[in-house]
Amino acid sequence: MSEPDAAPAGERPAPSNLVMRVLAALVLAPLVIAVAYAGGWLWALLVTLVSIGLFAEWLMVVGAGSTALTGAGTIVIAAMGLCVAAGALKTAIIVGCIGGAIVTLIARGKFMWAATGFAYAAAALLASILVRKDLVNGFSALMFVLLVVWATDIGGYFAGRSIGGPKLWPRVSPKKTWAGAFGGFTASLAVAAGFAACGIGKAVPLLLASAVLSVVSQLGDLFESAVKRRFDVKDSSHLIPGHGGLLDRLDGFVAAILMAWIIGFLRHGVHSAGSGLMVW
Numbered sequence: 650m651s652e653p654d655a656a657p658a659g660e661r662p663a664p665s666n667l668v669m670r671v672l673a674a675l676v677l678a679p680l681v682i683a684v685a686y687a688g689g690w691l692w693a694l695l696v697t698l699v700s701i702g703l704f705a706e707w708l709m710v711v712g713a714g715s716t717a718l719t720g721a722g723t724i725v726i727a728a729m730g731l732c733v734a735a736g737a738l739k740t741a742i743i744v745g746c747i748g749g750a751i752v753t754l755i756a757r758g759k760f761m762w763a764a765t766g767f768a769y770a771a772a773a774l775l776a777s778i779l780v781r782k783d784l785v786n787g788f789s790a791l792m793f794v795l796l797v798v799w800a801t802d803i804g805g806y807f808a809g810r811s812i813g814g815p816k817l818w819p820r821v822s823p824k825k826t827w828a829g830a831f832g833g834f835t836a837s838l839a840v841a842a843g844f845a846a847c848g849i850g851k852a853v854p855l856l857l858a859s860a861v862l863s864v865v866s867q868l869g870d871l872f873e874s875a876v877k878r879r880f881d882v883k884d885s886s887h888l889i890p891g892h893g894g895l896l897d898r899l900d901g902f903v904a905a906i907l908m909a910w911i912i913g914f915l916r917h918g919v920h921s922a923g924s925g926l927m928v929w
Contacts, residue, residue, distance in 0.1 A: 697726065699895060703769065707762075708766060710876060722752050734778065772903070785921070790913065793841075798866045805825075806829070841860075868904060
């Protein structure tokens with residue numbers, strides 16, 4: 650979920666596009682939260698479908714979207730999702746390694762880009778499911794990541810448009826500003842403060858975690874922007890009205906959920922990553 654590019658000073662988004670963004674968010678956000686709360690197979694199914702979509706869009710962006718390559722990646726990612734949901738993580742990793750090699754071979758001249766896209770989608774799949782599978786703190790950890798990313802997006806959007814100023818990285822994302830980056834960062838800290846105020850975790854560790862996740866989320870956004878800039882693509886697709894494609898909306902989340910799982914894994918192990926993120 651990436652921070653929308655800030656417009657140049659004095660420029661405002663087209664009202665119809667802004668309305669479409671808001672309406673899409675009002676529909677999708679509650680749906681994601683409801684499925685995340687349900688967890689289990691329902692969450693795994695949603696994550697698997699989204700991961701397949703991420704891979705398919707990546708291939709289109711890099712100009713490698715052949716039927717054979719997309720089909721092979723779809724089958725492998727679906728198999729990985731099934732294995733992880735069933736608790737067979739080692740099998741999922743083996744399937745991913747073998748399937749990733751097959752995808753790379755099919756891609757031929759685009760093998761590096763195809764391999765990167767597959768790794769990107771597979772990492773999103775594994776991290777999103779594993780964080781939620783923590784029976785004690787999985788849901789709270791997932792919501793923490795989602796809200797930090799959303800707050801970073803929204804804070805960056807409004808700070809960038811209202812303040813403007815120097816550009817963050819003009820060569821990669823010519824409209825994003827430093828004001829937007831700091832605005833999003835500040836908004837993410839409010840999420841941590843809110844969780845701590847509600848008794849879900851301690852304030853200082855959560856503030857540090859939200860700071861790391863916010864920065865990583867913005868780096869994930871810039872990474873996807875750099876890939877699109879490399880291939881002269883504006884949007885990864887037009888799947889989501891007013892927002893573009895899955896890659897456009899989930900670039901920040903993919904980076905943040907992967908970092909969240911790494912933090913949780915290092916502290917509490919593979920199956921308690923949610924607790925590792927939230928309990929200090």
